[in-house]
Amino acid sequence: MTAPSRRKLISACKTLAAADPALERAYQEIGVPEWRVGQPTYAALCRLIAYQQLSTKAAGTIWGRTEAMFGEVTPEAVLAADPEAIRGCGMSRPKVRHMTSIAEAVVTGTLNLQRVCASDLDSARKELVAVKGIGPWTAELFLLYSIGALDAFPVGDVGLMEAHKQLSGHETRMEIKEFTSHAEVWRPYRGVAAHLLWGWINAERAKAGGASPQA
Structure with a gap:
């Protein structure tokens, strides 16, 4: 965006x-x-999860390893990967579970990021936080960076x-x-x-x- x-x-x-x-x-x-500015993608959500409760430096290192492992962080790639391999990048077990849960939601269509981008702010929030692994903090930052929502x-x-x-x-x-x-x-x-x-x-x-x- x-x-x-x-x-x-x-x-x-x-x-x-x-x-x-x-x-x-x-x-x-x-x-x-x-x-x-960010992109309204699954990878952007995963990056926000990686950065939760960590210093910028530590999170950046972990996310860099994750990107290097996958090449491109996509729902399909995460679902096909061994969770322990993702953990090897430095992700905690809960964060790996969150990445998997969000990937499942995207693949099944429960979470449609194009629809989120086109929705009003309240509807976009509701769709995001309805997915296990996306809390209010993650949802709001996604809406700020990836959609440019002035009131997120x-x-x-x-x-x-x-x-x-x-x-x-x-x-x-x-x-x-x-x-x-x-x-x-x-x-x-x-x-x-x-x-x-x-x-x-x-x-x-x-x-x-x-x-x-x-x-």
Whole structure:
């Protein structure tokens, strides 16, 4: 997919800056954030699963091995593979099960990614999370990166909560429920807010020589 147009992103950033001082500061410091673009494929879902709960560096190594093993990560290839061989790339057993479950859904047509891309955001979410192995966080990131949904929002993302805490000058992060409630003011641009927050904290960590908090 292609990223939302720069005109749309500028308009969204200005709206967000007016709604939240933390986002205003982020926008002032980094400008329009770079939109993370992915493809609406089975492999993209598997990559998100690989990156769950791991550092960017570790996840990147594991995903690189997985791609090298398959050449192209497709549902058919995963279903035909020995699960232990996939584990040998560094994937945990639960992640291998998730990859297999999603592959089965794609092959049987239970999950149709073309239909997901053409659906409204709520319908797309429902179809994704109905598949075992695709949780809300994975679904929202897929909708952000692979579809360019401006209001997709990965609830509970630690990088987002940490960035907002720092930008707001607070000593502690909001709890997930509080942060999710706070993010309601960002609608219909919660996905743009996420990119602003990730962009800002990544820039700060780069200054300090640290790792990116988000794949």
